[in-house]
Amino acid sequence: MKRASRSGVAAAAEGRDSPRSDAMVSDTVKRPRGNEQPSDEVLMELAISAAAGVRATTAPNPWVGCVVSKDGQQFVGATSRPGGPHAEIVALGKAGSAARGSTLVTTLEPCAHRGRTGPCTDAIVDAGVGRVVVGIRDPDAAVDGAGVKALGDAGIPVTVGVLESRVAEQLRAYRKHRITGRPYVVLKLAATLDGRIAAPDGSSRWITGPAAREEVHRLRAESDAVLVGAGTVARDDPALTVRLHDELPSGPSDQPLRVVLTKHLARDARAQPAIAYSGPLDDLLDELGGMGILQLLVEGGARVAYSFHHAGLVDRYVIYIAPVLLGGSDGIPLLEGSGAPSMSQAWRGQWRSVTRVGDDLRVEMDALGAWEGLA
Numbered sequence: 154m155k156r157a158s159r160s161g162v163a164a165a166a167e168g169r170d171s172p173r174s175d176a177m178v179s180d181t182v183k184r185p186r187g188n189e190q191p192s193d194e195v196l197m198e199l200a201i202s203a204a205a206g207v208r209a210t211t212a213p214n215p216w217v218g219c220v221v222s223k224d225g226q227q228f229v230g231a232t233s234r235p236g237g238p239h240a241e242i243v244a245l246g247k248a249g250s251a252a253r254g255s256t257l258v259t260t261l262e263p264c265a266h267r268g269r270t271g272p273c274t275d276a277i278v279d280a281g282v283g284r285v286v287v288g289i290r291d292p293d294a295a296v297d298g299a300g301v302k303a304l305g306d307a308g309i310p311v312t313v314g315v316l317e318s319r320v321a322e323q324l325r326a327y328r329k330h331r332i333t334g335r336p337y338v339v340l341k342l343a344a345t346l347d348g349r350i351a352a353p354d355g356s357s358r359w360i361t362g363p364a365a366r367e368e369v370h371r372l373r374a375e376s377d378a379v380l381v382g383a384g385t386v387a388r389d390d391p392a393l394t395v396r397l398h399d400e401l402p403s404g405p406s407d408q409p410l411r412v413v414l415t416k417h418l419a420r421d422a423r424a425q426p427a428i429a430y431s432g433p434l435d436d437l438l439d440e441l442g443g444m445g446i447l448q449l450l451v452e453g454g455a456r457v458a459y460s461f462h463h464a465g466l467v468d469r470y471v472i473y474i475a476p477v478l479l480g481g482s483d484g485i486p487l488l489e490g491s492g493a494p495s496m497s498q499a500w501r502g503q504w505r506s507v508t509r510v511g512d513d514l515r516v517e518m519d520a521l522g523a524w525e526g527l528a
């Protein structure tokens with residue numbers, strides 16, 4: 154999972170992706186009947202599942218899935234931890250001689266350059282793969298069509314765009330990082346149904362139930378950095394670590410980088426070691442992006458959430474809503490500060506999902522990012 158040290162992570166060396174994505178899943182999949190060879194879509198589904206399994210362990214590289222399919226047999230691979238083999242190499246390794254004449258299906262365009270590992274396109278050509286199917290093109294400047302071209306130049310037919318919107322969504326954080334140089338920003342808060350993130354006395358534990366809280370650890374595990382404000386540290390002193398029952402991080406280096414917006418962070422704060430930052434948020438995102446942070450999870454509180462929202466820096470809002478009413482107007486709101494003076498000036502996002510999580514709801518909303526050409 155994440156890594157990223159205070160001294161900085163080497164800028165992402167191997168990239169991939171495509172700038173188009175629909176927020177909602179729309180692709181359909183035709184399942185094979187009898188002994189029919191699986192369709193490209195079915196194989197891409199397998200590749201997407203494989204990529205999901207390594208979502209938290211590959212950054213600053215993309216989480217990619219690959220399937221080598223031949224004579225009704227499928228060999229599945231996914232991206233290893235940084236420095237290890239890419240998904241294509243893992244799948245080709247499993248396939249061995251069966252790769253000759255096979256169809257190789259990969260969520261992201263294979264790399265054609267030498268990063269910490271050799272070009273995947275060379276390995277694909279050398280293995281004698283007969284045809285390649287790609288979910289999306291890689292927007293990383295080092296790839297950006299070069300992988301598809303290299304395969305085409307070697308005489309291998311390539312189909313691009315299978316389950317494109319699904320793959321683009323799965324690689325959203327990676328795509329934003331490679332297109333803008335900044336992390337994908339997720340703002341997560343837990344609120345009562347009447348929109349309060351804490352009671353008037355500042356207490357907020359616990360608004361939501363154990364299932365929602367477990368999910369937040371998963372969200373942290375997928376994020377390369379986690380950020381809160383000085384107010385939250387003063388009130389709650391959160392550790393901001395990933396604590397998952399089923400898939401524990403393998404060591405301290407697997408924990409997300411912790412960032413606290415403050416001029417001074419107490420040495421004994423539970424969030425230590427952390428970066429204490431008090432400059433412009435735009436500069437912070439540039440800096441984190443340069444460190445290879447693909448996803449930043451902003452966990453509040455109300456004034457920090459307000460700052461990120463008003464600066465237009467949030468890509469996805471993840472709000473857990475509990476069946477709880479504080480029942481007045483004196484609790485702490487989701488965003489603390491002056492808002493739009495009239496409805497006509499209200500900010501509008503786009504719903505992504507509403508999901509029941511234990512006794513709570515998870516509501517996800519996307520900002521239409523200029524980086525996707527949607528704003």
Ligand SMILES: NC(=O)c1ccc[n+]([C@@H]2O[C@H](COP(=O)([O-])OP(=O)(O)OC[C@H]3O[C@@H](n4cnc5c(N)ncnc54)[C@H](OP(=O)(O)O)[C@@H]3O)[C@@H](O)[C@H]2O)c1
Binds near residue numbers: 343356416
């Ligand atoms: N339910 C939830 O999801 C949730 C999550 C987190 C927190 N909370 C609750 O929210 C409350 C804390 O919220 P809060 O609004 O008081 O504090 P906060 O948003 O956590 O921190 C705000 C403080 O951060 C510092 N800061 C530095 N740069 C900033 C920037 N660019 N924008 C905003 N702040 C910046 C400032 O302190 P300095 O002037 O000292 O630098 C500011 O007063 C607590 O009651 C906590 O329990 C709830």
